[in-house]
Amino acid sequence: MSDRDVGVATLEQRSEDINAVLDTVGSKSTALLGVSEGGAICSVFAATYPERVSHLISYGSRPKYAWSPDYPYGLKPDEVEAKIANFVENWGGPSPLTTGAPSVVKNPAAAE
Numbered sequence: 001m002s003d004r005d006v007g008v009a010t011l012e013q014r015s016e017d018i019n020a021v022l023d024t025v026g027s028k029s030t031a032l033l034g035v036s037e038g039g040a041i042c043s044v045f046a047a048t049y050p051e052r053v054s055h056l057i058s059y060g061s062r063p064k065y066a067w068s069p070d071y072p073y074g075l076k077p078d079e080v081e082a083k084i085a086n087f088v089e090n091w092g093g094p095s096p097l098t099t100g101a102p103s104v105v106k107n108p109a110a111a112e
Contacts (some may be wrong), residue, residue, distance in 0.1 A: 010042060031054050031055035032056050034057070034061055039059070042056055042058070043056065
C-alpha cells in the first residue's frame with residue numbers, strides 16, 4: 001500500500017504508520033529518531049502514545065523554518081530564499097558534509 005495515491009498524509013496519519021509498524025513487529029515500546037520533518041511526526045506519535053516511546057530523539061528538526069516575532073530563531077524571508085536556492089543547486093551533492101561531517105569534507109570517498 002506504500003504506492004497508493006492518496007495525497008499528502010497528515011502528521012497524525014504518519015504517526016499512525018509508526019503505530020502500525022510497532023504493532024506488526026510486536027514492539028510495546030521503542031526509541032524514536034526523527035530526522036528533519038520526521039521529528040514532528042515522532043513528536044506527534046510520542047504525545048499521542050507516550051507509553052509506547054522510551055526515548056525521543058530529534059535531529060535537524062525545528063518547530064518552524066521561517067522567522068516571526070514569536071520565533072526569532074527562524075530564517076528571514078531573504079534567508080529562506082537563499083537557503084532554498086542552495087538546496088536546489090546542491091541537491092544530491094556532498095554539500096551536507098560541510099555542516100554534518102566537516103572533518104571529511106575534502107575526502108573524495110566520503111563525498112561519494
